[in-house]
Amino acid sequence: MRKFDDLWHTRQRLHLLEQSKYLRYVFNDHLMIAVIFLFGALAYWYSQQLRLITQPLWWAQLLVAAVLLISLTLGHLATLLRPADQIFLLPAEKEMQRYLVRARRYSLLLPLFVLIAVVGVLTPFALRATRLTGINWGLTLVGLLILKDIQLWLQLLQLFDFSGRQKQQLVALFWGIAVVGLLLSVYGYAWLLVLLALGLDILLMAQAKKLLSAQRLVWRAAIAKENRRQEVINRFYNLFVDVPGISSSVHRRKWLDPVTKLLAGRQNNAFRFLFSRTFMRRSEYSNIWLRFCIVGLVLIFAVKQPLVLLIIVLLFLFLTGYQLLPLYRHFDHNALIAIFPTTTATKQAAFIQVMTRVLAVEWVIDNVAVLISLGVNLWSVAIVLVSLALLVLLLRLYLPLRLKQRQKGIK
Amino acid sequence: MLKVENLTGGYQHLKILQDVSFEVHDGEVVGLIGLNGAGKSTTIKHILGLLQPMSGEIILNDQKMLTDLAHYRQQIAFVPETPILYPELTLKEHLELTMMAYQLDSQVAWEKANRLLKIFRLEQMLDWFPIHFSKGMQQKVMIVNAFMTEADLLIIDEPFTGLDPLAVHNLLDLIAEKKAAGKAVLMTTHVLATAQVQADRFILLNHGQVRAQGTVAELAQQFGVAEQNLDQIYLQMAKENGDA
Numbered sequence: 001m002r003k004f005d006d007l008w009h010t011r012q013r014l015h016l017l018e019q020s021k022y023l024r025y026v027f028n029d030h031l032m033i034a035v036i037f038l039f040g041a042l043a044y045w046y047s048q049q050l051r052l053i054t055q056p057l058w059w060a061q062l063l064v065a066a067v068l069l070i071s072l073t074l075g076h077l078a079t080l081l082r083p084a085d086q087i088f089l090l091p092a093e094k095e096m097q098r099y100l101v102r103a104r105r106y107s108l109l110l111p112l113f114v115l116i117a118v119v120g121v122l123t124p125f126a127l128r129a130t131r132l133t134g135i136n137w138g139l140t141l142v143g144l145l146i147l148k149d150i151q152l153w154l155q156l157l158q159l160f161d162f163s164g165r166q167k168q169q170l171v172a173l174f175w176g177i178a179v180v181g182l183l184l185s186v187y188g189y190a191w192l193l194v195l196l197a198l199g200l201d202i203l204l205m206a207q208a209k210k211l212l213s214a215q216r217l218v219w220r221a222a223i224a225k226e227n228r229r230q231e232v233i234n235r236f237y238n239l240f241v242d243v244p245g246i247s248s249s250v251h252r253r254k255w256l257d258p259v260t261k262l263l264a265g266r267q268n269n270a271f272r273f274l275f276s277r278t279f280m281r282r283s284e285y286s287n288i289w290l291r292f293c294i295v296g297l298v299l300i301f302a303v304k305q306p307l308v309l310l311i312i313v314l315l316f317l318f319l320t321g322y323q324l325l326p327l328y329r330h331f332d333h334n335a336l337i338a339i340f341p342t343t344t345a346t347k348q349a350a351f352i353q354v355m356t357r358v359l360a361v362e363w364v365i366d367n368v369a370v371l372i373s374l375g376v377n378l379w380s381v382a383i384v385l386v387s388l389a390l391l392v393l394l395l396r397l398y399l400p401l402r403l404k405q406r407q408k409g410i411k
Numbered sequence: 412m413l414k415v416e417n418l419t420g421g422y423q424h425l426k427i428l429q430d431v432s433f434e435v436h437d438g439e440v441v442g443l444i445g446l447n448g449a450g451k452s453t454t455i456k457h458i459l460g461l462l463q464p465m466s467g468e469i470i471l472n473d474q475k476m477l478t479d480l481a482h483y484r485q486q487i488a489f490v491p492e493t494p495i496l497y498p499e500l501t502l503k504e505h506l507e508l509t510m511m512a513y514q515l516d517s518q519v520a521w522e523k524a525n526r527l528l529k530i531f532r533l534e535q536m537l538d539w540f541p542i543h544f545s546k547g548m549q550q551k552v553m554i555v556n557a558f559m560t561e562a563d564l565l566i567i568d569e570p571f572t573g574l575d576p577l578a579v580h581n582l583l584d585l586i587a588e589k590k591a592a593g594k595a596v597l598m599t600t601h602v603l604a605t606a607q608v609q610a611d612r613f614i615l616l617n618h619g620q621v622r623a624q625g626t627v628a629e630l631a632q633q634f635g636v637a638e639q640n641l642d643q644i645y646l647q648m649a650k651e652n653g654d655a
Contacts, residue, residue: 004511014499084495086461088505088556092512094481161463216480219461 004095008102011080022234025241034295034319037312041302046125053128060129061186064122068144068182071118075111075148077155079103081226086219097212104156111148119144132188139190140182146197147178153204159222160215239287250281263357270342271350278330279354285327292320293362300369306379313366313387321359321394327351328403348403356395363391412437412595413458413564418467420457421619426465427453428619435564435595440586442606443599445616446645451599452492454616455566458597459489471564485513488562492569492599494549496541502552503537509556523559530581531555546573558585565589567598571605583609603641617648 026032079100089096119141126137154170162170177200181193234243253260263276279285296316303309328351331337367384374380413435421427427450435441443451456462458469460476460483469476476483496505510520528534531551536544541552550573557565565586571579586596586609600606606613607627614624623633627641636643 082497084497087489087491087495087553088497088508089512090459090461090489091481091484091487092514093484095512216460216463216477218463 004092005098008080008099008106012106015078015080022237022241022243026237029240034292034316037315038295038299041299045302050124050128053125056131057129060125061132064126064130065182065186067118067122068140068186069178071115072144072147072151072178074114075107076229077104077152077159078107078229079159079222079226081219081223083223083227086223090219093217096217097209100156100159100212100217101208104152107152108149111152112145115144115148116141126186130186132186136185136188136190139194140185143181143185143190143193143197146194146201147174147181150174150177150197150201150204153201153208157208157211159217159225160212161218162215238284249283251283253281256280263354265353269346269350270340271347272353274331274337275327275351275354279324279327279358282330285324288323289320289358289362292316292323293365296362296366297369300366301373304373306374306383309370309374310379310383310386313370313383314390316366317359317363317387317391318394320362321355321399324355324358325402348400351403352395352399355399359391359395363387412439412472413597414468414470415454415458416468416470418454418457418464418469420462420464420467421453422462426619428457430467431616431619431621432467433614433621433624435597437563437595438590438593439612440590440596440598440610442603442610442613443597443616444601444603444606444613445599445622446648449616450619451616452568453619455489455568455597455599458566459487460484486563488513488557488560488565490550490553490557490565490567490570492572494541494546494553496549496552498540498542500540501538502533502541505541505552505556506559509560513560513562515560520559524555527555527558527585530585531578547575547578550574551578554582554585558589563594565594565596565598567596569600570598571600571602579605603644607641615644615648617652622648 080103119137123137126132127134132140151174154174157170158167177196181196184190185193234245237243260276260280263280264273265276279289296312299312300309303312328347367387370380370383374383415431415433418428418431419426431450431454433441443454445451453462457464458471460480471483471486474483497508500508506520506524507517509515510517525534528537531554533548533551533555536548541549544552550570554567554570557567567586570582574582583605586598589596590609596609598606598610603613610627612624612626613630615622615630623630625633627638630644631638631641634644634647636647
């Protein structure tokens with residue numbers, strides 16, 4: 001970094017490097033397998049539903065407009081500002097304008113891609129269920145992209161010291177134009193949306209420099225905003241790999257205390273006490289379980305193919321157990337626990353006891369859903385029995401084996 | 412030099428400062444003192460332009476902040492209470508960034524920086540990451556960054572906490588140097604005994620208002636305490652507040 005102008009490029013490069021580092025873990029994760037299953041199921045359902053549409057539906061336009069409107073909320077201005085900037089870069093606030101304009105341009109890329117993808121997915125439905133012409137639909141996409149450009153300009157302006165009322169007015173104006181424009185375009189007047197949006201966009205671009213020069217950058221708020229944005233992303237990554245600086249949160253969850261007690265059992269076993277409370281209160285563990293339960297439930301009701309269902313139930317049970325394994329080593333760095341007068345065998349037993357209860361609940365939830373979805377027949381009973389067998393194998397054979405390996409790994 | 416006039420301000424809806432007025436002249440070192448939560452850091456944030464005054468004005472070298480923001484900011488250098496650093500920049504890169512931001516001539520700035528680095532025994536650490544330094548060493552990095560600029564006004568928030576006795580001594584010398592060069596220094600501190608060495612005047616904040624200001628002798632007289640025992644002022648003030 002030689003010149004001030006290189007600041008943005010240097011940061012952008014570092015940022016992309018970091019993202020690629022974490023994304024590698026995301027795409028390697030078991031959850032991705034589950035998500036791919038989910039997407040497959042959804043795509044299949046979508047194509048089936050499309051076949052049923054033979055004539056335009058009165059609500060199709062409204063649905064399309066709503067989806068497009070929601071998709072506009074995706075993607076925010078990424079400024080990559082750091083906490084130290086409010087000290088080191090304070091005297092260079094003028095130069096920061098160019099930096100921020102670059103940041104805005106960069107922030108535009110991903111949302112535009114997402115919007116194009118959303119419109120792509122909607123296209124078969126929109127053209128089948130409404131009387132829209134292809135040209136009108138194409139113009140809608142163009143209008144939508146311009147709207148996103150306007151939105152990011154406004155988000156940039158919001159970092160500056162305009163009064164709260166001015167900011168609210170700008171936001172209201174934007175959403176007003178977005179709602180009216182998108183409604184117009186789904187009823188065949190997409191050229192009006194393009195005209196409206198383009199007019200506002202050109203106006204903003206022409207005025208931006210003047211507007212920004214007249215105002216102070218509100219550093220504190222801008223940095224706080226960027227921090228929140230990055231925290232959301234990092235929290236997501238933290239589901240897959242430890243992100244430094246993000247400690248998964250601990251929630252008291254007093255209302256779940258009776259359940260925690262059931263999980264911990266009545267005997268005074270220190271490790272069962274610890275494992276059960278950690279599982280219930282640490283979002284990183286309870287979320288794994290919850291995630292698989294919810295995605296599992298959705299899939300069970302979405303997929304009617306019994307064989308696929310069986311695979312899903314087995315896979316999800318196994319993956320839950322597999323992903324909860326780190327709980328076993330959660331306390332490895334705690335010196336106080338290392339000197340507990342307990343043996344490894346009791347620790348392993350305690351872990352398996354807790355896991356048995358946790359996974360059994362998931363098994364019950366999944367299979368009740370299967371019985372409701374498929375009804376009681378040969379297939380559903382087979383799923384219940386096979387998944388029970390897997391559960392027993394998992395708890396009796398697989399887990400003890402893995403824990404022994406892990407124990408060896410330490411020494 | 413710096414003129415704060417009837418400043419009322421704080422964070423969005425939280426009013427912290429109430430009608431604060433004071434001045435810092437060229438070649439003067441002024442200590443901003445007060446208990447925790449008295450409004451010292453908030454005052455500094457207003458002077459830096461990180462917070463917007465609700466009313467009142469801040470004038471630096473006869474210039475208001477918004478007329479030429481860049482120029483206003485160039486005239487101030489700041490050492491924050493807690494060091495804030497870039498995790499991915501080396502010490503050298505931190506200095507380079509400051510030079511870029513203040514548009515300093517790099518040759519002149521490096522001469523100054525090298526001297527400061529030597530004083531604080533950091534000259535061997537240029538390629539290290541300051542984020543891994545101890546609190547005191549990080550503080551020194553922030554001091555070097557601020558003191559190598561040509562800023563007319565130096566603002567130092569709690570300069571002495573975390574510094575070793577030698578560094579405290581060096582910092583006081585550097586402050587004296589700036590003072591001799593006609594620069595103004597505004598520092599907040601709790602360590603009155605140390606600040607007394609260089610500070611010409613003190614401004615005592617209490618609950619967001621200026622409770623008293625003046626030289627050590629004047630303050631001591633106002634509160635009826637001995638000059639060598641200035642810390643007694645805090646006790647006196649706490650009694651007034653009904654805390655003790």
